[in-house]
Amino acid sequence: MEENVPVRKTRIEKIHNTVSEVILYWNRPRPGEYVAYKEIVLFSIGWAAMRLATNFGIGFGVNNELTSQTLGMTHIEQLVLSNIVSVLGYFYIPLNAWIVDNFRIKEGKYRKYIKLAMPSMVITLVALWLPYQKIDSVNHYLMIAVLFIVGQLQSFIQNWLVTGVTNMIHVITPNTNERTRIMAISSIIYNMGPTIRSVYLPWMVNVVGGKNNNEAKYTMKYYRATFTPLTLLAPLTLLSYYSTKERLVIPKSRMSSISFPNAMRAVAGNKIFWIKSLDGWNDFLENARGDLWGWMVYRANIMSSTAYGIMNTICWNATLWAMLLSPAFIKKFGKKNIKIFKNIIQIFIVITIGTAYKSPFVVPLLFITNWIERFIDCGEVIDKSIDSDMRDNQQYLIGERIDGAYGFIGSYVGAIIGFGTQFFNPWIEKKMGHDGSDYSVLNVYQNYAKYGNKYKNPDNVLYDLMDIKIIISVFGAIVDVIPWFFYDITETGQKAMVRVNRIRAIIEDRAAQMRDEGIYIEGCEAIALAKKYYGVSPVVLPKEQLISARHLPTATENEKNIRAAAIIKAKEAIKDAQTHNEECEIAGFVCRELGRFSTEFGIKELELCRLIVSGGSQHFYKLANKVYSLAIKLPEGKTREEKMWRKQEIHNARSIFKSAKLIPKHYPDGFEECDPREYEDAHNLPSDTRSERRLRKKAMRTANKKMNIYGQITYPFLAAKRTTQLYEGYQDIYSVTLEYDEVKAKIKSREDEEKLKYEALAQLQKTDKESRIAEKRIKRGKK
Incomplete structure (x- = not known):
């Protein structure tokens, strides 16, 4: 019996298994997932290149290293231009948001913007090499005008590029666990960009300026020598375009166009959006301390730039562990608990930094605190995961996928908050003796020399200024904790919402006689799992089995193997129980959705939607008064979803009055139906x-313009029609899945055919390689 005991896996075996898995699923995704490792790696490399290539930008903010400390713009000039930028944003941000949510193209919602990598590179090189100081010698305000125009053009293009790359993570897969895993893998690769930068930038200070670090840091020679090579990496960003695919759970037949006001209204009611935004808008308090370590290096000369670069890189690499552990931590503790824990620890970190920077041991203490701060900073994975969950939740609540409006409201409200708060730090600095006109007051020493006499600067205000900023940062860190106590999306809840979205999608596509095979399979499987687990009681986790396994003896090698096997078996039992309980919870959620029209609210909502649909797309607007009177009489609803749907139905009823005004404007010769296949047909034209x-x-x-106009005018009708289609589909839900086996077999047949072609090609390449090797051996033998 003892001979059959499995041997514990060594670390080498675990590494070997991981490598084998990557090789096996390099060109095809793992079972039940969507994205192959090749796509993840190439996407991540493109992301890393984007982060390096977009490092240089012309910004207008107090103490900006380029425009303030290098080119001599004052605090007042910075604040004036910063406000002008904010005002301009009020005009183009709504347009950007509308484009993201409504611009149809086969390349996807975000992927198309990655093609701006080359224009971004060109405008950045122009921005770097313009002779600003020569222009300044002619006229200071002419230089400011050039900086502003070039900076806005560069910022506009760069922002679209960054939007395209960073938001691909939200649409690359609808599977939240896979998405979190991709974020963890990608963040390790694309954060090589900041890692390289944290060594490269301080090192270039010494390369360009030699021993006099302070002067070299704030010269155009440094900027051009440093950022030109980084900018030339932009073409590598295109790997994120050519290697990826968007995978949104959206009905193939969907052609409604959500108007900008509707998108704004929906986002404004999303609690998760406000929680996450409040965390960011509070940064003016929490980040009041700024880059304290950098100021201590370049203003207090506590260490060389090269040493700072090495130590800062080690600190940045501490983020790697947070990224690696994030998926496991999210699964075990949940995003809410992790965010609360992280923000509480942040309070103590800021306090420690405040006591460390004037200590004789300032260098090691700042190194340790910054390393810990980076170690607990898992925002690269968790924050992006929260963003994705927030969008899935929005789609579940209102039936529409919204993306652009989040950025709009975040930017608009953030700009309003920023308009008021941007004067806060300059006001503090001015009170402490630094008004932005003379940065020498921040230098601790006069004519600093590494060896020899060091003369203190009698006008120095750095330490007094930092004391006040640390106090403000501590207060900001405390405030940052509060919003996360109201976060209420669980990992299981997110999975349940995605499954409901899939079921809705296949019902809508079925009514339109259109089908996305992948979404159909997933929707059918969601229905089957709900049927299997609904009404089944959850089980108790067998934790005692694991405790007993861990207490087994380990005196001999065989006993160690027996213990290891028992622990593995106990963990598998716990995992199976957790999966069972999760499926029971999801089944309850899905079945509540399937029975939503049996409640008091559901019955009345269906009655309202049937009234709208009875008018048809040609005449529904003639029922506006009757529909509105029925909408305002809808029951209040007992659940969060019903309350949201009630608001939505009342708003849709009001929108019918607007539709009545838009029809004569856009269809003067009579209303025309729009076929969703028109865009497909246009895309399939020869090229x-x-x-x-x-x-x-x-x-x-x-076709896109026609669909957008039609979708905007008929939005209330299409929304009502989708609701009635859901009712009909839910009433006969299991007939929806009748073609599951046929579609599954068709997909498997296609996959098998592709696999055979791949294996044949691989065998051909192997034979060709062996043939060439044999030929070389024969030639060497003749010699």
Whole structure:
């Protein structure tokens, strides 16, 4: 019996298994997932290149290293331009948000913007090499105007590029666990960018300026020598375009266009959005201390730039462990608990920094505190995961996928808050003796020399200023904890919402006689799992089994193997029990959705939607008064969802009055139906020649415009029609899954065919390689 005991896996075996898994699923995703490792790695490399290539930017903020400390703009000039930028944002941010949510193109919602990598590189190189100081010698305000115009153009292009790359993580897979895993893997790779930067930038100070670090840091020579090579990495960003695919759970037949006011209204009611935004808007308090370590290096000369770069890199690498552990921590503790814990620890870190920076041991203490701060900073994974969950939750609540409006409201409200708070730090600095006109008051020493006499600067205000800023940062860190106590999306709840979205999608597509095979399979499986687990009681986790296994003897090697096998078996039993309980909870959630029209609210909502649909797309607007009177009489609703749906139905009823005004404007010759296949047909037009590509592009634009207008006008009708279709689908839910086996077999047949082609190609390449090796051996033998 003892001979059959499995041997514990060594670390080498675990590494070997991991490598084998990566090789096995390099070109195809793991079972039940969507994204292959090749796509993850290439996407991440492109992301890392983007982070390096977009390092340089022309910003207008107090103490900005380029415009203030290098080119001599004062605090007043910075604040004036910063406010102008904010005002301009009020005009183009709504347009950007509308484009993201409504601009249809086969490349996807975000992927298309990654193609801006090359224009971004060109405008950044222009921004770097313009002769600002020569222009300044002619006229200081002319230089400011050039900085402003070039900076805004560069910022506009760069922002779209960054939007495209960073938001791909939200749409690359609808599976939240896979998304978290991809975030963890990607963050390790793309954070190589900041890691390289944290060594490279301080090192370049010494390369450009030699021993006089302070002067070299704030010269255009340093900026051009440092950022030109980084900017030239931009073409590598295109790996994130050519290697990826968007995978949104959206009905293939969906053609409604959500108006900008509707998107704003929906986002404004999303509690998770406000929780996350409050955390960010509070940064003016928590980050009041700024880059204290950097100021101590370049203003107090506590260490060389090169040493600072090495130590700062080690601190940044501490983030690696947070990224690696994030998926496991999220699964075990949940995002809410992690955010609360992280923000509480942040309070003590800021207090420690405040007591460390004037200590004789300032260098090791700042190193340790910054390392800990980076170690607990798992925001790269968790914050992006929260963003994705927030969007899934919004789609579940209102039936529409919204992305752009989040950025709009965040930017708008953030700009209003920023307008008031941007004067706070300059006011503090001015009170402490630094008004931005003379940065020498921040230097601790006069004519600092590494060896020899060091003369203190009698006008120095750095330490007094930092004392006040640390106190403000502690207060900000305390405030940051509070919003996260109201976060209420669990990991299981998120999975349940995605499954409901899949079921809704296949019902809507079925009614339109269109189908996305992947979403259909997932929707059918969600229905089958709900049927299997609904009404089943959860089980108690067998934790005692694990405790007993851990107490087994370990005197001999065989006993160690027996113990290891028992622990593995106990952990598998706990995992199976957790999966069972999770499926029971999800089944309850899904079945509540399937029975939503049997409640008092559901019955009345269905009655309202049937009234709208009875008018047809040609005449529904004629029922506006009757629909509105029925909408305001809807029951208040007992659940969060019903309360949200009631608000939505009342708003849709009001929108019918607007539809009545828009029809004569856009359809003066009579209302025309719109077929969602028109865009598909336009996209499938030939594109071999330049003229064909031009015609195809024009046809796609025409179809897209027609669908947007039709969707905007008929939005209340289409929304009501979707609700009635859901009712009909839910009433006969299991007939929806009748084609599951047929579609599954078709997909498997296609996958098997592709696998055979891949294996044949691999065998051909192997044979060719062996043949060439044999030929070389024969040639060497003849010699």
